[in-house]
Amino acid sequence: xxxxxxxxxxxxxxxxxxxxxxxxxxxxxxxxxxxxxxxxxxxxxxxxxxxxxxxxxxxxxxxxxxxxxxxxxxxxxxxxxxxxxxxxxxxxxxxxxxxxxxxxxxxxxxxxxxxxxxxxxxxxxxxxxxxxxxxxxxxxxxxxxxxxxxxxxxxxxxxxxxxxxxxxxxxxxxxxxxxxxxxxxxxxxxxxxxxxxxxxxxxxxxxxxxxxxxxxxxxxxxxxxxxxxxxxxxxxxxxxxxxxxxxxxxxxxxxxxxxxxxxxxxxxxxxxxxxxxxxxxxxxxxxxxxxxxxxxxxxxxxxxxxxxxxxxxxxxxxxxxxxxxxxxxxxxxxxxxxxxxxxxxxxxxxxxxxxxxxxxxxxxxxxxxxxxxxxxxxxxxxxxxxxxxxxxxxxxxxxxxxxxxxxxxxxxxxxxxxxxxxxxxxxxxxxxxxxx
Numbered sequence: 266x267x268x269x270x271x272x273x274x275x276x277x278x279x280x281x282x283x284x285x286x287x288x289x290x291x292x293x294x295x296x297x298x299x300x301x302x303x304x305x306x307x308x309x310x311x312x313x314x315x316x317x318x319x320x321x322x323x324x325x326x327x328x329x330x331x332x333x334x335x336x337x338x339x340x341x342x343x344x345x346x347x348x349x350x351x352x353x354x355x356x357x358x359x360x361x362x363x364x365x366x367x368x369x370x371x372x373x374x375x376x377x378x379x380x381x382x383x384x385x386x387x388x389x390x391x392x393x394x395x396x397x398x399x400x401x402x403x404x405x406x407x408x409x410x411x412x413x414x415x416x417x418x419x420x421x422x423x424x425x426x427x428x429x430x431x432x433x434x435x436x437x438x439x440x441x442x443x444x445x446x447x448x449x450x451x452x453x454x455x456x457x458x459x460x461x462x463x464x465x466x467x468x469x470x471x472x473x474x475x476x477x478x479x480x481x482x483x484x485x486x487x488x489x490x491x492x493x494x495x496x497x498x499x500x501x502x503x504x505x506x507x508x509x510x511x512x513x514x515x516x517x518x519x520x521x522x523x524x525x526x527x528x529x530x531x532x533x534x535x536x537x538x539x540x541x542x543x544x545x546x547x548x549x550x551x552x553x554x555x556x557x558x559x560x561x562x563x564x565x566x567x568x569x570x571x572x573x574x575x576x577x578x579x580x581x582x583x584x585x586x587x588x589x590x591x592x593x594x595x596x597x598x599x600x601x602x603x604x605x606x607x608x609x610x611x612x613x614x615x616x617x618x619x620x621x622x623x624x625x626x627x628x629x630x631x632x633x634x635x636x637x638x639x640x641x642x643x644x645x646x647x648x649x650x651x652x653x654x655x656x657x658x659x660x661x662x663x664x665x666x667x668x669x670x671x672x673x674x675x676x677x678x679x680x681x682x683x684x685x686x687x688x689x690x691x692x693x694x695x696x697x698x699x700x701x
Contacts, residue, residue, distance in 0.1 A: 266366040269293030277337025278305035281360040284410035285335045326350035338429035359433030364410035371421040377445025379589040380535045381425045387539035388423035390556040395548030428464035438471035441542045443479045448588030477545040496537035498530040505537035525557045529596025565690035575667035578697045581674035582690030590676035600669035602661045606632035608681040618645040627664045631657045633681035
């Protein structure tokens, strides 16, 4: 893609936008970085040659004359702000699509409602253990544009992809595409669940017969051109499946997950998907499994904070939707008191009731959604309302039996009270460590 001398408008001054602006400048573009904020973080550290335009509006977009518009994933693609810039531009693409045009290495793309970050880390470790240089990036860690900057590119990238990033691809083609799972989420951005599904399904649309699609058994992803490899932690019949705690890979009993630090069905599926992807790139089973030896899951994902009075306190703040909450519940093998709640995202929690009735001793709810959540959950289990996260922890402590678990798995996003799931998880950890 030759953009030398072309006018490039980059929307959003976050990590993705700043990296895309630097890449466009490196490729000879005349770059302007737009952001709606008055003083966006990072503006002061931009490379010389990038024009900064804070306080951007729809009017700014209508007046903008650009050959190429590159949009950051946090900006709604079909919103009036983005479309004002898109009008009149020759190309309107996302940072992932833009960066991929300057990268010629192998790409493992990972999408799914839950488990993307863990799987992205696992793929990177396994591919590197197989002898290839590999960088984890995308929705996790560094933007792809940042990885592509300069000339020393890794041989492969493990690329976490959200539906927001996949909305704006055109020619992007992963050598291996991983579909981990799917459940309702982001209904504050999409009009329907089908619309959200379609955005994620775009990960497969440019693949060719020589590529690989790693798909959870039973998931509906339409017709695939690439070679399909399946996995499941619950149902038999996939290329990768579980027999108790042992992973069966291509018909061979290969790995006992009790020998690793990964627990639960969701992590078993993350491992299977990562192994399948690594194998598709030629990595041996021995190298892939060896990469798990000292691997610890990321923070805020079923993280054991402490054991107090015989009760385990688990931080699963990353659970921002129903599927993640359900996966966390299924991974518990002790009497569980659940702490849930947060931002109202328009999700229907009634499908969770049978799980709560079977797996949970009690529930404590907090946050913006607490009253509606209490009304729903109380149909299946004793539910109490807390005014704050700290209050919820105290109530849960009093309800948890010795030998039990207090599971903090909110089931929705954090933006009603926190800047993100990390701050929310840190607040949980600090409050639990302060318990006497």
